[in-house]
Amino acid sequence: MTDYELYGDYNRGDEDEEPQGPPKSPVWTFLGRLIRIVAAVLLSVIVVTLACRIILSHWYPKSVRRLFYTEALSAYAAAGGDMSALTQEIRVPFEGEYLESDGQTTQVQTSRNGYYYADNLIVVPGAGAVQFSIRLNKHAFEEIAAQYRLTDFQMAQDAFEFTLIDNLGNTYAPSAVSTASKFFYHYYKLCFDGLQLEGVSWLRLNILPRGADTEAEDYRQLTVCVYEDNPSYNTFETYRLKKSERYKA
Secondary structure: OOHHHHHHHHOOOOOOOOOOOOOOOHHHHHHHHHHHHHHHHHHHHHHHHHHHHHHHOOOOOHHHHOOOOOHHHHHHHHOOOOOOEEEOOOOOOEOEEEEEEOOEEEEEOOOOOOOOEEEEEEEEHHHOEEEEEEEEEOOHHHHHHHHHOOOOOOOOOOOEEEEEEEOOOOEEOOOEEEEEEEOOEEEEEEEEOOOOOOOOOEEEEEEEEOOOOOOOOOOOOEEEEEEEOEOOOEOOEEEOOOHHHOOOO
């Protein structure tokens, strides 16, 4: 009998193979299943948390994202003024340092902390009205307080001094400031009236935490460019007023 004929005797499929070792302990089997379940739950929590953060980063309360009628804007609308509105995506929504040297001013995005995020720009050119929102992470107030050595610095309507500046050197204080808080974020709704927009190519918002020492050696002016009128890289589109945003006498 050849070796090939003997091979079939050693490879009979109708015989059960002998176990290779002792059976697994029920304890280890239970622990293995428990570890897999815990890992699956943790992974699901992480995925859901990340998804919620992404969704909420694009969500704003209605009071923040919609047109607000200040006294000046209400008077303009009541007089039959043109309420055609414009909007645009803010190209660089985070703050940067604003530097000045030899009479020249330059905004740079170095040393960006990401405290402030600008969005929801609405412009009513006929009324000279500009509105937008600033969003802060709830932990940002602790970091801002530490950076500027502030005590008892908390979310409040007057926690910051906001100043809007254009490329022509005009400055504007807000005509209305409102706040909101939801989930991970605090929101500021900033309204400015009486702007002269003809010939204005950009508007920047200077942000100063109340109580910050502007004479300190490490102080840097933080600013966000919230408006750009340049057909080469940032143009406007029509903002359609919702029914709730139309003026009601």
